[in-house]
Amino acid sequence: MHSAITVTPGQLPDVLLHAAVVRPVFVWGAPGIGKSSLVRDFAASLGLDCVTLVGTQLAPEDLIGVPQLVDGRSRFAPPESIARDEPYCLFLDELNSSAPEVQKAFYSLILDRRIGAYELPPGSIVIGAGNRATDNALARPMASALVNRLIHVHLRASAADWMAWAVPAGVHPWVVDYLTERPDQLWRDPPKTEEPFSTPRSWHMLSDLLHSYGDDVGEDILRVLANGALSPPHASAFTAYVKVVRHRFGLDAILRGDVGWPAAPQDRDLLYFLAETFRARLAKELPADREHGSARLRQLSHRAKGLLVELAELSLECAQLVIAPGADGLPVLPTWFLVEVGRDLPRLVAARS
Numbered sequence: 001m002h003s004a005i006t007v008t009p010g011q012l013p014d015v016l017l018h019a020a021v022v023r024p025v026f027v028w029g030a031p032g033i034g035k036s037s038l039v040r041d042f043a044a045s046l047g048l049d050c051v052t053l054v055g056t057q058l059a060p061e062d063l064i065g066v067p068q069l070v071d072g073r074s075r076f077a078p079p080e081s082i083a084r085d086e087p088y089c090l091f092l093d094e095l096n097s098s099a100p101e102v103q104k105a106f107y108s109l110i111l112d113r114r115i116g117a118y119e120l121p122p123g124s125i126v127i128g129a130g131n132r133a134t135d136n137a138l139a140r141p142m143a144s145a146l147v148n149r150l151i152h153v154h155l156r157a158s159a160a161d162w163m164a165w166a167v168p169a170g171v172h173p174w175v176v177d178y179l180t181e182r183p184d185q186l187w188r189d190p191p192k193t194e195e196p197f198s199t200p201r202s203w204h205m206l207s208d209l210l211h212s213y214g215d216d217v218g219e220d221i222l223r224v225l226a227n228g229a230l231s232p233p234h235a236s237a238f239t240a241y242v243k244v245v246r247h248r249f250g251l252d253a254i255l256r257g258d259v260g261w262p263a264a265p266q267d268r269d270l271l272y273f274l275a276e277t278f279r280a281r282l283a284k285e286l287p288a289d290r291e292h293g294s295a296r297l298r299q300l301s302h303r304a305k306g307l308l309v310e311l312a313e314l315s316l317e318c319a320q321l322v323i324a325p326g327a328d329g330l331p332v333l334p335t336w337f338l339v340e341v342g343r344d345l346p347r348l349v350a351a352r353s
Contacts, residue, residue, distance in 0.1 A: 008158035009034055009165075016042050016127065019151050024110045024126040026095065029155035031190060032199025034162075035129040036093055038155075043089035048125070051081055052091045055098030055130075063105040063115060078115045087123030096130035096142045103146055159183030162200050172207040178241045179203065181277060181296045185234045198231045205229050206238075219243070240273030251277050255303060261314055266317075275311060275318040278304075282322070282334050289337040301337060305344050 008017055012027070016039075019025050029035050030308060036052075043050035053063075063078070082090070092106065110128075113120040115346070120126070128150060159179065166176055179186055188198050196202065206229040213221065226235035244250050251274055253259045262270045282304055287297060312319035323341060326332045 007155045007157040008156060008161050009038055010158065010161040012038050012153070012155060013042050013045065015153055015252075019153070020125045020127050023151050024128065024149065026128040026130070026150040026152050028130065028132060028152060028156055030157070030187070030199070030202035031131055033187060034200055035155060035158045036091075038060060039089070039091050039127050039129060043091070046089070047159055049088040050091050051088055055092065055094040055096070055102060058098060058102050060101045060105040063102070063109065078118045082115065083118050085121060087121045088124045090120065090124065092128040093125070094130055095128040097139055098140070100140070100143070103143060107146065107149065110146070139191045148321060157187035157200060159186045162186060171204060172210040174210060174242055174245065175203055175207045178238055182237070182280060185237070187233075188231050191231070194232060196227070196229055196231065204230045236269055237273045243270050244273070254307065261311055263314055264347045271315060271318055272321070275321050278307070279322045279332065282337070286334050286337055288334050290334070301340065305341055308341065309345060
């Protein structure tokens, strides 16, 4: 299930506060963007225990319970984890990944807040979560009867929300600083093949590994760690960024003219990273309309054209990467700047020769 109407992790608690207290809610979202953590944190903010049932690990009897005789009559005894006297948050994780029989067992629990003779204590809330079928995750079609018993909320990843969480949570400074520069790499769609891919969760895992190894981790091991957690292009760019940090070889120094583009063959990954960062910086700072640019931005435009010439002398591919259109075929950089590049570069090249 997809929706064009989505919420960020920062918006979800407010939605749950008003929706989950009156109706069961189902949170849809891609793997690794924090659905489970957000639900547990929300329950804690209300002072409620969070009881998690993972759909893929359940059989129908795990919910309905087993029959027992009471006063000569049989009744089903629900599991101890569910049958509580105090209000709590019942979190049905991977609900849409469970078998159809298990989904059916949830019907009365979700709609009527009861299993057999047991009824959830007043003040309890029910929240489900799961991935979409298009996420290449284990997800089954949800029966219309179950869909209609839930309020559906679609969660999207947000770099701003994640960064606001990451700093006080102690995420490694290399990860925080890198994603501050490249927030577009926080998350990507799950790939069709079996390989790691970047999500808020995988960046957090990489942070834990970096804390474990310490800042003196070797370059070869760093490459292993990054490629074990992130999408391959992001892993390469991150390891190049760490090389920048360690050698104090940054884009700002290049823009100021303190240093040139790295020319050594062994620094080719660094050159690609700096070219991508250069492109992102120009896309962020150059105005859409040249007339609205300040003197500083006009100076940046002039400096950028000179740097493109220098970059092309080292790697035409990297220079083309800076001015190439996006995946949608539309220009990433302002049109006026691209026009000036086409007009001025031959003159700049001639001036250097």
